Amino acid sequence: MTTTCPTLLAALPDYDILPGPLWLIVTLHLLTLTLHFVAMNFMLGGIVIVLFGRIENRWQNPVVRRYLKLFPSLMAATVSIGVAPLLFAQLTYGGPVYAASIVSAWLWLLIPLVAMIGYYFLYGSAFAKEGNPRVKVWVSVALLCLLYVSLVYSSVFSMAERPEVQKAVYEGNPSGFALNPNVGDWIWRWLHMVTGAVTVGAFLVGVLGRNDEQVFKAAKRFMLGGLILASVTGVLYLLTLGDHLKPFMKSSGIWTMTVGIVLSLGMLHFFFKKKFWGAGAMIFVSLGAMVLTRHALRLVVLPEAQNPSTPYEGKVVPQWDVFGIFLACFLVALYLVYWMLKTYFTDHEGET
């Protein structure tokens, strides 16, 4: 049952409670974030390959056409799944993230607006008739929008790990127009995310274009190239950690990172042999491992006072009954999603 808050002060309840064990909230955060990354990578990486892959008669190619029609749904999945990790992030490491977002307020607030513009351009491309010359421009604009979103995210979340930077930036500019001025903090991280997205996006392009040699070749090229670039930028990012690098190497993050790298290489092997189930599973797990690595790294970098577990000592007041309702709804939602997708893909009665 939901319990009455034990930390009730003289007159008013304390809001600063944790309504469930921290491990549960962190798990939900990391799980939903992984799912969000999968959808986002399929979209962002897919757009890069559709635009820059060596594909003749690109906009007439059936695989590209199919991918174009898929983009809005991938965007919908990215947005709707992305709400959950943002919600749990408030409880996991809320203070620093919120503070950093205020320092970059205008740029942060523009994220949904810019994403919306990109979204409409993706819909425009999906609805466009074959041969419409504007599609290339529309998809390019959508790509720029997504790059903006990812760049601001990287800047804000990197600044969230540096409270002293937030304070210094705010002191000079409280109007919310600032990015993290330590470009080294986020540029490699951002490039790592983008090139990682290209790697993951190449997987879906390859799956959809498995029978089109030209497309599959492009997917292989981008997957390999993306992986190499993601590795290089990842290493460069680690080198920017400075004093934090050593503790990170001693944390659980080094193990999850190793798992992520090994699985990525395995994924490459399976993908090149067109064994998509194996490659897909490895991609998902390696993305999960990278999300865990990111979490471990944040725990190392954040000062003790802002470590997720610190503010909640003695303040965990589980709301198990409400959590039970959430869990039940979540399971029903999963079933409904399964049923709707199954029905959609199996019921062709309307076509006849």
Add this chain to the structure above:
Amino acid sequence: MPYPFWDVMVGYGPLMAAIAVIHVFVSHFAIGGGLYLVVAERSARKAGDEGRLLFVKKLSKFFVLTTVVFGALTGVMIWFIIGLLNPKGTEALIHNFVWAWATEWTFFFVEILAAILYFYGWKRMSAKNHMRIGWIYFWAAWASLVVIVGIITFMLTPGKWLETGNFWDGFLNPTYASSVFFRTGVCILMAGLFALLVAARYEAGDLKTRLVRGNTLWALAGLLIAGACWFWYKASIPDATWLTAKHQLSIAASALERFQWATYLLFALLAVLGLLLARMWNTVFAILLMVVGLYWFGSYEWFRESARKPYVIPGYMYANGMRVGDEAAWRRDGLLSHVDFRTGDDGADLWRYSCRTCHQVDGYNPVKQAFDHTDPGFIAGSILGIHKMKRALDPFPGSEKIRKPMPPFMGSEEEAKILAEWLWERVDQRPMHEAAGLSGPELGAAVYELRCARCHAIDGPDGLRDPLEGESEEDLREFLSDPADGMPALSGDERDQQALLDFILGWYESEKGGE
């Protein structure tokens, strides 16, 4: 205060409203539209009405593009903006309602997928399965409303949560049930308005007339449900909150008035344009109805948002993110000692963290006019006693003064002086006699209006005439130089001071003259 303060050039109120009002307009359509689509599809299929079925198809494309993209992303934008404008309030809500929000997210996810599959499924799926997905969409969307309303209404009427801190006491608060039904009516209305907009693009003819009349009746049904539930909602707002909003909060009171007359206007326009002039229905009519609908619902939301002032969670947290009950400690320690993010300009920081959430110096809900032609002493006194201000009772015939409930200043006396100096640098520093070019009783009346009338009437139950009767000028000056109960002391320009004293003493002179 562990968060920085976003010093944006526009008022927080309009910024929030610009995003929130547009979002709720579309998000309520997203729910009511789901119901409209399946009901209309079912009835068109049953009647074998191909024309109407085609209309529903067209509407579903518009529906997906509006709700899944615009609705969803403006929803995310609200999420972003509340975190920027009131991180403490957002934090309080998330800590208490995270599982409710997570539950709402599961519905949201189902809703988005169902909307997409419903749209793409027209040509692909059987009618039965297509409508099943439509129903899943509607119920998921409505369920998300049922959940989110618990959190929204908590922000106006936290109910017993203030005593227990229990989730259910906060969620099932006094205005919860009435809000769910009121908003359900709004959803139905919005679906009708959007359907009327799509119908406007049809060629004139019987089909269009039928569509317009049908959509108008649908919208009117929604308006009637919302109207009926409004009285229930109103009755469920605690008296103190209602009376404060209606009589002491000018922004809430005017929003309420706008909402009420817009209800009649919307009803009349629907009846006349949608029913009587259905054959003439066109895009201008449809846009007019949309604008009035937006204005109507926007006024309601503005009322709801401003009715809880000066709190973000009534009785618990002030609009500036400071908690009720922290006053003593903060005044003792000084506000700035609790602020992690400083800019080096203490006056500006005090202004931001204390006042800026609701006020601009000279812009939205400005303070400038309250402090023009005064002095730092008066401003500091006003700041320190701001929460004690009482409503004035028509000190001058025809001028109604409505006090805005204010949170206490949470800083030390020294900080109040710093803030006062900072404000004084930004107002018109000329004394009243110089700025207004007045003298004699007119000057006294103007100074009284500026410095006293916000709290004190001349006559009536709270009037000053009786208590000050018989005081000599010296006694009056002495009393006003060191008044009790947080009132600002007599200060500032000597000529303005003298005019004020003469004005007050003049009340009795005229009586003597009359005798």
